[in-house]
Amino acid sequence: MEPIRLQKIIAEAGVCSRRKAEELIQNGKVKVNGHPAKLGDKADPNRDVITVDGERLYISRKKSFRYIMLNKPRGYVTSMSDELDRRVVTDLLEGVGERVYPIGRLDRNSEGLLLFTNDGAFANDVMHPSRHISKTYRVTVRPDINDEQLVQLSEGVEIDGRKTAPCTVLVLEKQQGRVVLQMTIHEGRNRQIRKMCEAVGLEVARLKRTSVGPIKLGMLQPGDWRDLKPDELRAIRTAITKKGSK
Helix, strand or coil, X not given: CCCEEHHHHHHHCCCCCHHHHHHHHHCCCEEECCEECCCCCEECCCCCCEEECCEECCCCCCCCCCEEEEEECCCCXXXXXXXXXXXXXXXXXXXXCCCCEEECCCCCCCEEEEEEECCHHHHHHHHCHHHCCCEEEEEEEECCCCHHHHHHHHHCCEECCEEXXXXXXXXXXXXXXXXXXXXXXXXXXXXXXXXXXXXXXXXEEEEEEEEECCEECCCCCCCCEEECCHHHHHHHHHHHHHHHHC
16 A cells, blocks of 8 residues: 555544644654654555554544534534633534544634534545635624625735635624624635624624535534534535536
């Protein structure tokens, strides 16, 4: 068997996403045959002894992949564990059985749709910028919004020294002192929606992700999870293929 990049081996074993695996390698958490690995190293999972945080990695030929959606409540950190002992999203996945990890993130004060899997290739496809998988949010802002702010958000604003890609913005509700927006982006930058709103002078009071590509949160209750249905999985795989072929 040809040697494979370590981050791919770790992701396909269901330990974490490929991006997180790269962080583990850089932080010295991965060893091959007892020697610390570095980014770019390759290995043969059938012959080499690979350890992550001291635990040996075993590759199953008949791995059972899981694809799960969770309605994340506010107050949970998107992580497998937390050094500050805060509540983490995996605490809500009672009964899943397999070890799964989140695809992307929602910050502690945000809520809504969060996908989980142990399929590293699938997770990488959903998160990779080249796939342009859309993410839609219901955003409550204060105090009000004007046409100029709407145009700025839709055309892109500068955050962290770089302009955001165009965003679809719809006004869903307007009340005294608050506005509910629907915002759809095709990027996955850190706290992007919050930073975009702050950049045009809006305070985010509530942020809820309602869909990832064709997968919609629907009536799933906060704190509940379920496996993706076959038609949902087919739909997102189709979206990934179409976006990747452009």
